[in-house]
Amino acid sequence: MRAAVALLLAAWCPSCRSHEHPGGATSAAPPFSWPVPAGWRSESIPFPLEFAPDIPHRGVEELRFAPGFFDAAAPGYWTYAFAWVVSDASSFDTTALESELTTYFRGLTSAVARGKKDLPALDLTRVQARMGADGRGSVLTYDAFGDGREIQLDMTVAVRPCGAGKAVLFTAGPRGRPPLAPSPREVVESFRCP
Secondary structure (H helix, E strand, O other): OHHHHHHHHHHHOOOOOOOOOHHHOOOOOOOOEOOOOOOOEEEEEEOOEOOEOOOOOOEEEEEEEOOOOOOOOOOOOOOEEEEEEEOOOOOOOHHHHHHHHHHHHHHHHHHHHOOOOOOOOOOHHHOEEEEOOOOEEEEEEEOOOOOOOEEEEEEEEEEEEEOOEEEEEEEEEEOOOOOOOOOHHHHHHOOEOO
């Protein structure tokens, strides 16, 4: 399963290479454990992220993709949880999160869309994250993996201490989709720092 996600990302986004790390951590990230639910897929990418090098963290991004992530007809379409497990002392206030998530999704969309002649022109200036002080927000982006359609993702974020660093835990899923079991929230709740 991991190989399938890595191959899909490599095919659609050569600069979004998957980097597997035994135990889910790199030397720059605090130690953690995060099980992969049955049927979900996982991926690890070290910081700096190749598709968003301006995000200044040190550590690793861990991702958990719901079944059917790439299938617009599936309940798990564009539904996932991800964690930034970092050793740096960055501030993750609302302004910083909005800026970094906007950079993240613009970079991802651009990297995946690059070279795909079957996609319509994507207006990357429209890719925008909005986060509230309550840890809830949204991201307007595009499905560059698929047909380029605009997607409004509902997001949550929680910042937790993790060893000498932090874990920034995100959930994302398209607005208006029916609930999924396990939900991205339940997947995030299984994240542990020793």
